[in-house]
């Protein structure tokens with residue numbers, strides 16, 4: 001057995017699933033890690049209001065997955081609730097493990113009540129922060145948690161070794177607190193009821209009641225001072241903060257008063273480090289930042305805050321979540337308990353809610369590390385070119401109904417004016433078994449069927465068409481995709497997420513994409529590599545990726561309301577010629593519809 005074969009990660013994954021002594025084997029080989037997710041109801045109190053939420057293992061936010069690059073994960077998800085469930089491992093490449101990706105009716109049928117499914121995948125060539133979340137309707141409002149991928153043993157970070165690592169999720173609500181940093185969104189009402197009513201009336205759904213940091217709304221909301229995320233730090237240290245935007249419908253600005261953050265990673269890819277006072281993070285995106293604390297005890301406390309970046313026309317939750325950065329008082333530092341209580345509190349100043357120029361300058365700073373060890377393998381040549389419009393539209397109101405969308409219509413959203421219709425069986429199964437007839441059509445248009453001034457005066461007819469249409473790509477084709485926002489019903493930033501791949505963001509701009517001028521300015525040297533990118537409001541973004549992963553891969557807006565309205569589509573990547581270029585058959589426990 002040759003050394004080169006031994007170093008192949010796929011091959012090592014096989015060894016570890018059969019050899020129980022894997023943990024004792026050479027550390028660089030990767031190990032198998034088992035997790036059990038029991039989906040069950042849990043009472044949670046937020047904003048003076050107790051409600052039953054769907055949780056993983058009774059935790060909110062959910063448990064964290066910790067692994068090293070090269071490890072295999074076996075996560076058994078057992079559904080004990082009445083809803084159908086499916087879990088997506090957001091940003092995991094799922095190389096030749098498309099059956100474990102998770103979007104309901106795309107790669108699998110949902111896990112029904114009383115059933116279970118083991119998600120089986122190996123982390124190949126990725127390290128950093130990602131996250132998992134439910135991928136069915138709006139269930140992810142309470143079903144989410146972090147995935148922390150540590151570098152292989154003995155491989156250091158390409159930046160200052162942090163004194164401590166603190167994951168943070170921007171999300172909604174909380175329970176036994178995971179020591180993380182996610183920002184989320186909390187709804188007093190049941191999010192499933194909110195979206196199903198909106199889809200019936202055709203109007204916009206109700207907005208959230210609070211944002212949360214690690215499930216905690218914080219002191220700026222009623223009844224919530226006790227539910228405040230506190231980050232306790234020592235002076236003169238460097239902390240690694242892992243940030244996840246788990247909110248349903250909001251891009252967020254984030255800042256810590258009087259502290260500068262160094263961005264080191266985006267979507268589990270190292271970037272050229274840069275300093276900033278404020279971050280912009282879209283739903284679905286993750287970012288690792290380094291926080292250098294003050295050299296000496298500052299005799300002060302500091303707010304960290306997040307609030308939305310909003311470009312659309314509709315109503316939104318314009319509230320602010322705050323957490324507290326608190327310094328440990330050194331033992332030899334004398335302060336009366338009264339003066340500790342009355343320490344000055346500094347508050348960050350966040351950009352205006354619609355500050356697109358901040359958003360643009362921030363995203364322009366993101367560059368791949370592009371080092372020898374972590375190269376940016378940007379496709380230099382393109383086999384397939386696509387131009388997709390993304391934006392809102394309408395559909396007619398049924399004759400016996402009154403609708404609450406624009407001018408009595410129903411809100412829709414689309415890609416190339418096609419509002420995606422969810423199938424009732426899994427696309428990947430239909431593709432794999434060759435039974436696609438009546439499930440999907442492989443004729444998604446490469447560009448809009450009717451060209452118009454995308455960011456100018458909107459057309460008179462805003463109606464969308466409907467269909468389950470996919471693009472078919474040969475194995476290993478290199479793809480360039482321009483995503484163009486439309487001003488139909490108002491320009492708006494759309495964070496587009498592609499499953500199964502990272503892509504390089506080679507260009508972005510405002511107005512209509514110019515195929516003659518704009519490509520000359522593309523960055524093919526060190527563009528940021530990620531899995532979710534904001535299509536600028538009233539602008540366009542250009543991405544490139546290599547279709548080296550056979551399967552069916554969902555692409556959709558990560559503003560959940562737009563996904564619900566149909567801003568989604570899927571790519572089929574065909575098998576290659578060689579055995580290791582083919583998607584293996586589905587696992588025996590793959591759920592049935």
Ligand SMILES: [Cu+2]
Nearest residue numbers: 494557559562
């Ligand atoms: Cu969108």
